[in-house]
Amino acid sequence: xxxxxxxxxxxxxxxxxxxxxxxxxxxxxxxxxxxxxxxxxxxxxxxxxxxxxxxxxxxxxxxxxxxxxxxxxxxxxxxxxxxxxxxxxxxxxxxxxxxxxxxxxxxxxxxxxxxxxxxxxxxxxxxxxxxxxxxxxxxxxxxxxxxxxxxxxxxxxxxxxxxxxxxxxxxxxxxxxxxxxxxxxxxxxxxxxxxxxxxxxxxxxxxxxxxxxxxxxxxxxxxxxxxxxxxxxxxxxxxxxxxxxxxxxxxxxxxxxxxxxxxxxxxxxxxxxxxxxxxxxxxxxxxxxxxxxxxxxxxxxxxxx
Ligand code: C5P
Numbered sequence: 001x002x003x004x005x006x007x008x009x010x011x012x013x014x015x016x017x018x019x020x021x022x023x024x025x026x027x028x029x030x031x032x033x034x035x036x037x038x039x040x041x042x043x044x045x046x047x048x049x050x051x052x053x054x055x056x057x058x059x060x061x062x063x064x065x066x067x068x069x070x071x072x073x074x075x076x077x078x079x080x081x082x083x084x085x086x087x088x089x090x091x092x093x094x095x096x097x098x099x100x101x102x103x104x105x106x107x108x109x110x111x112x113x114x115x116x117x118x119x120x121x122x123x124x125x126x127x128x129x130x131x132x133x134x135x136x137x138x139x140x141x142x143x144x145x146x147x148x149x150x151x152x153x154x155x156x157x158x159x160x161x162x163x164x165x166x167x168x169x170x171x172x173x174x175x176x177x178x179x180x181x182x183x184x185x186x187x188x189x190x191x192x193x194x195x196x197x198x199x200x201x202x203x204x205x206x207x208x209x210x211x212x213x214x215x216x217x218x219x220x221x222x223x224x225x226x227x228x229x230x231x232x233x234x235x236x237x238x239x240x241x242x243x244x245x246x247x248x249x250x251x252x253x254x255x256x257x258x259x260x261x262x263x264x265x266x267x268x269x270x271x272x273x274x275x276x277x278x279x280x281x282x283x284x285x286x287x288x289x290x291x292x293x294x295x296x297x298x299x300x301x302x303x304x305x
Pocket of ligand 1: 035036037038039143144145146160161162187188191
């Protein structure tokens with residue numbers, strides 16, 4: 001379908017929030033013929049993330065980023081999303097994209113995927129295009145396994161390679177302490193090393209995702225903490241033992257549960273008391289040094305559409 005953008009004033013601009021996520025549960029169900037892994041994962045958007053400003057202009061797409069370590073060429077999902085969007089709907093306009101990056105890179109927090117989803121939704125609004133959600137989802141699925149989750153808003157059980165989304169009720173009010181050790185882990189590396197290290201050595205079966213979903217709906221922090229699980233954690237901890245030490249520190253400081261998010265390297269702790277989370281953040285920085293990035297946040301309760 002070809003849909004042309006309606007003309008808008010040249011200065012039209014829009015600022016959108018691009019939330020980070022954590023995985024409370026990530027179970028690899030098996031390897032797929034296409035090389036990806038079949039997943040069962042529960043992801044929750046956070047009240048913390050990046051900010052993206054989109055400014056409509058006559059022609060051309062450009063990206064500027066506040067973090068100089070992040071490339072601003074086509075390898076950046078935010079720019080790729082804009083290019084795909086313009087091509088898909090034959091838009092005869094351009095845009096300037098400004099990305100204020102707060103989320104650490106290659107961190108298991110979904111930063112790039114969230115930026116891509118925010119750009120897709122933002123451009124649709126900026127140019128008032130009649131692209132429906134299913135069309136955006138189709139485009140999102142071609143750009144990465146987590147982009148669909150961020151188009152969707154709210155907590156979700158994700159299957160397939162992560163792109164099949166089922167929204168789930170979540171009332172979890174815990175404070176979330178994020179700790180990034182200052183190095184990234186490649187998602188590809190994490191998956192490739194899963195078979196060598198994780199499940200074959202499990203002594204107990206993974207927790208049931210249905211128990212986690214019930215605990216999330218009931219704001220049952222103890223129940224949620226009992227169900228935290230990540231198939232990708234074991235290989236990363238084997239290579240970077242500091243991740244286990246950070247988790248232990250958070251648990252000693254009162255976290256009800258702690259886990260690595262996604263393919264890492266960020267680990268998170270869930271605390272009933274935000275003050276204890278802030279104290280633990282200071283403790284982690286004191287114990288492991290200034291390379292530790294910490295952030296205390298909550299799960300997102302607002303819709304970002
Ligand atoms: O889909 P995305 O680009 O985020 O994935 C990055 C890499 O992570 C893939 O190239 C693949 O190696 C691995 N991956 C996987 N199974 C998934 C998701 C990602 O093997 N379900």
